[in-house]
Amino acid sequence: MSDSWESLVQEIKRCEKCPLHKYRKNPVPGEGDTSSPVLFVGEAPGRTEDETGRPFVGAAGQYLTQLLSMIGVERSRVYITNVVKCRPPGNRDPTEEEIQACSEYLVRQIKLLKPKAIVALGRHSGRFLYKLAGLNWTSMTREHGRVRDVEILGLKVKLVATYHPASGLYNPGLKEDIEKDFKGPIKQVIDEAFGRGEKGLLKFIKK
Ligand code: URA
Ligand code: SF4
Secondary structure: OOOOHHHHHHHHHHOOOOHHHHOOOOOOOOEEOOOOOEEEEEOOOOHHHHHHOOOOOOHHHHHHHHHHHHOOOOHHHOEEEEOOOOOOHHHOOOOHHHHHHHHHHHHHHHHHHOOOEEEEEOHHHHHHHHHHOOOOOOOHHHHOOOOEEEEEOOEEEEEEEEOOHHHHHHOHHHHHHHHHHHHHHHHHHHHHHOOOOHHHHHHHHHO
């Protein structure tokens, strides 16, 4: 049976597969362009996200929107979601069990979207996506900003991880790393995915 964005959202809204459903006001399936070649994956909804049912709309979300506009990307042109769709109480880290239970939805989102580029925000997202790509996750210090050519669920994807935007707000020392990652490798994979990078242009000129 073929899957659809509508059934996915309906299932997430009714989902009780892990304890997080008990605390949520609203699950946060994701938002953006469902035909975008670019997927952003954060960790889990925070307070504002839980209240609104939308991903990355609190302080970290405003910073993400700013980072995207800094590299000439409108937020509405990418798809944004999280590894875990319901807010962990008090913004604690999601547990391994919760990530496992919820991962079915992210896997289905990747299959529906078929992205060319995936950007992992934060270590839970990085670790999960590296595993899906058959890569060994070491640490964010080592992995951030590295473009990895991988196969995820049978799709050829450029995968890049960076620090979670919230960590840039708590720890201004990381802002420089995050902004370098956005201006360099993240911009590069997004431009390529949109066919407007150097490679995209060359392809165009050759034809
Ligand atoms: N942090 C996340 O990881 N995701 C959100 O949606 C908001 C904050
Ligand atoms: Fe279901 Fe995911 Fe919410 Fe857990 S976090 S209840 S698995 S949607």
